[in-house]
Amino acid sequence: MENNDSLEDVLEGVLFLHSETGTEGGYWAFQDSRYIQRDVPRGYCKKCGTYMKEQSGPLQVKSVTVLDEEVMREFEKTGKIKEKPSCTNGEHEEEIGDSWSYEGLHILQNGDRLTIYHPDNKKEVWSGVINLKQHDLFTEHASGMWIHADQIGIERDVWAEYFFKEYHAELISAKNHK
Numbered sequence: 001m002e003n004n005d006s007l008e009d010v011l012e013g014v015l016f017l018h019s020e021t022g023t024e025g026g027y028w029a030f031q032d033s034r035y036i037q038r039d040v041p042r043g044y045c046k047k048c049g050t051y052m053k054e055q056s057g058p059l060q061v062k063s064v065t066v067l068d069e070e071v072m073r074e075f076e077k078t079g080k081i082k083e084k085p086s087c088t089n090g091e092h093e094e095e096i097g098d099s100w101s102y103e104g105l106h107i108l109q110n111g112d113r114l115t116i117y118h119p120d121n122k123k124e125v126w127s128g129v130i131n132l133k134q135h136d137l138f139t140e141h142a143s144g145m146w147i148h149a150d151q152i153g154i155e156r157d158v159w160a161e162y163f164f165k166e167y168h169a170e171l172i173s174a175k176n177h178k
Helices: 069-078 156-164
Strands: 010-018 027-032 036-045 094-100 105-107 113-117 124-129 132-134 149-151 168-172
Touching (some): 010 105, 010 156, 027 156, 027 168, 149 156
Antiparallel strands (some): 010 027, 010 168, 027 105, 036 094, 132 149
16 A cells, blocks of 8 residues: 555455346456445245245245255256255254445456455455456356456456455555546
8 A cells, every 4th residue: 555545545345256137247346344244144044945034015935046066066967956845844044144235346447456365364465456458248258257357467267266266355446546
């Protein structure tokens, strides 16, 4: 961090590949840790997927598909997602996980300053200014996931690992330094 950057400008958070319906691929992104709620009940059974929250209205959710390793292996083999049997005697175990708010979402932009830390030893593994080479839709991928850009000067697989494994990072947004 340069001396003219105040501590308020430095955001702490997690890297990830942001992709949802309509993005037509993934964006390299940062989630501000101030907008991550830890250990939130998810409302469904982590063993069978039965939706457990009380519902109202005409649309009722019966179950969710829990995409664990077993389900993904079956999908890779058959191309189909197999539903798990419901828990016996109602012995459901509610999934607990983190909840991320869109308020903390920052799609990385050219000019952002990013420092990435290894999750095991907290040592800095990369630091620099974001300089993205944009790609046309559906032309480039990282580990099978469509991407919109590459960080210039670093191998795609190395860069992607930081995001797929959700490395911790610090971000100084280019918006704060124009």
